[in-house]
Amino acid sequence: MLTPDSTSCTHNRMQSLLPMLLVLAASIGAVAQSSDAKAVPRGVEEVQVPFRSLRPSATIKLGATADWVLASDLAVWVGSGRPNAVQRIDPATNRVVAKVKIGGEACSGLAFGFGSVWVPVCGKKAALVRIDASKNSIVATIPVPPAGPEGGIATSADSVWMVTDKNGTLVRIDPTTNQTRQKISIPSGSFNPHFSEGVVWVTGVENNLLIAVDAATGEVVASIPVGPRPRFLTSGAGSVWTLNQGDGTVSRVDEKSKRVVATIEVGTPGTGGDVAFGNDFIWTTVLNVPLTRINTATNAVVRQWVGPGGDSLAWGFGSLWLTDYRRGLVLRIPFEKAP
Numbered sequence: 001m002l003t004p005d006s007t008s009c010t011h012n013r014m015q016s017l018l019p020m021l022l023v024l025a026a027s028i029g030a031v032a033q034s035s036d037a038k039a040v041p042r043g044v045e046e047v048q049v050p051f052r053s054l055r056p057s058a059t060i061k062l063g064a065t066a067d068w069v070l071a072s073d074l075a076v077w078v079g080s081g082r083p084n085a086v087q088r089i090d091p092a093t094n095r096v097v098a099k100v101k102i103g104g105e106a107c108s109g110l111a112f113g114f115g116s117v118w119v120p121v122c123g124k125k126a127a128l129v130r131i132d133a134s135k136n137s138i139v140a141t142i143p144v145p146p147a148g149p150e151g152g153i154a155t156s157a158d159s160v161w162m163v164t165d166k167n168g169t170l171v172r173i174d175p176t177t178n179q180t181r182q183k184i185s186i187p188s189g190s191f192n193p194h195f196s197e198g199v200v201w202v203t204g205v206e207n208n209l210l211i212a213v214d215a216a217t218g219e220v221v222a223s224i225p226v227g228p229r230p231r232f233l234t235s236g237a238g239s240v241w242t243l244n245q246g247d248g249t250v251s252r253v254d255e256k257s258k259r260v261v262a263t264i265e266v267g268t269p270g271t272g273g274d275v276a277f278g279n280d281f282i283w284t285t286v287l288n289v290p291l292t293r294i295n296t297a298t299n300a301v302v303r304q305w306v307g308p309g310g311d312s313l314a315w316g317f318g319s320l321w322l323t324d325y326r327r328g329l330v331l332r333i334p335f336e337k338a339p
Contacts, residue, residue: 041267041268043266043289044266044267047303051290051305054333056331059329059332061328062329063080064080064081065328066312066323066324066329067079067311068109068110069321072117076091078321079106081105084102084104084105084106086100086106089321100137103141105149107121108146108150111153111155113156114175116139116175117130117133118153121146122145122146122149126146127141128160144162144173146164148166150271151163151192152193154194155195161195162193163190169183169186170186170193170200172184184220186211186213187204187209187223189205189206190203190204190205190207197235199213199255200212200213200215201240203232203242205245206229208225208229208230210253211223211224226242227247227251228244232273232275236277236278238255239253239261243274246269247269248267248268248270250263250266250284264294266284266304268284268292273312274311276313276320278320282294285311287310287325287326288306288308289310290322291305292304308326309331319335320332
């Protein structure tokens with residue numbers, strides 16, 4: 001119980017502590033604001049316009065979430081959550097024409113090759129799922145799990161490539177037998193393969209490297225230092241381009257010399273995102289900076305759209321196909337709508 005005297009003393013002590021409490025509160029607020037500021041991609045402000053200024057030619061609802069986009073020769077394929085599926089979109093009608101349910105979440109990209117869509121699946125029964133593109137149905141479930149979410153998968157002329165563990169095991173799968181043909185040791189912490197010009201390129205998010213593997217022999221022929229925490233990658237204009245999650249830059253690596261020839265400030269650090277080549281431009285996306293366009297002739301960001309949306313994209317059928325992950329949407333943006 002508090003007596004009148006003790007109440008008075010407590011009141012006086014509180015008055016003396018008040019200035020210190022205010023300073024502490026201000027400091028905590030400043031730290032929180034600073035932390036938030038670092039977490040939110042700021043982009044390149046001088047070239048920014050609102051994302052809502054774009055007018056997609058189609059907006060397609062897929063599920064609770066939408067992630068991973070693949071443009072094949074006849075269709076666009078997108079992974080969805082709730083339902084866990086890979087959905088096929090007819091670019092002639094912009095409608096979903098098939099929904100292939102899978103036993104978990106499509107978690108490490110999509111790849112097309114050998115008449116099939118290849119889908120790494122995470123969850124209790126992690127595996128590699130093969131979808132026959134002519135039948136829109138699963139024809140094989142290969143007991144080779146992806147290393148984890150946010151990885152990737154690639155196809156070359158005769159193989160399917162995927163990293164299967166954090167130690168850097170790059171597995172080469174024979175599509176005629178659905179069996180592992182070769183295991184290649186690459187630096188640990190490397191997860192995302194991409195095939196181009198006879199080379200399987202793999203980003204090392206935990207080692208800041210771009211690894212080049214000869215697709216004919218499986219030999220590691222180069223380990224190239226790039227920007228911090230490179231994750232997603234693409235190829236085009238004679239180069240391989242890595243989206244670096246550590247500082248929000250894009251590294252451009254010449255395919256012939258295997259050297260970095262440009263580092264482009266995009267201003268979009270953080271997890272997630274994607275990068276693609278289309279119509280002589282590089283396009284990137286992350287949440288809240290859904291679209292950035294880079295001129296491959298000048299290595300400069302020339303336009304950036306900001307606002308809610310974004311996370312994965314692909315170029316195909318004269319358009320960008322861009323997901324709004326949190327709303328479960330995929331947007332089709334014809335090139336003339338994205339100057």
